[in-house]
Amino acid sequence: MSVSKSILKYFALTAALAAIFVASGCGPSAEKEKMAAFMQDYRDTLDEYADASSKGDNGKKAELEAKLDALKDQWLLLKEEIGSEVTPQTMEKFSAEFEKLSKTYAELSGKM
Secondary structure (H helix, E strand, C coil), rough: CHHHHHHHHHHHHHHHHHHHHHHCCCCCCHHHHHHHHHHHHHHHHHHHHHHHHHHHCHHHHHHHHHHHHHHHHHHHHHHHHHCCCCCCCHHHHHHHHHHHHHHHCCCCCCCC
């Protein structure tokens, strides 16, 4: 009887460890966090650009246009680099967000 209890405890412990291992693997990945940080940087820069546009600060606006254009190029590289590391749903979500922000930038800059 004690052998069967010992085996049962062993299997229960193994199952619990396996569940912890699987659950920890489903958390946010480094690639996903990198993309989220990029999107936040793009969003913040776009907000600064909108603010500079509303204030008529052409110097700041030109500086931020260069940064936003560089971020667009960086997006293409990031998408190629990380595209295979995240799920298609995640990539689709970030691509849609990037397109939305890019459309906002185009509207603000008059580059439609």
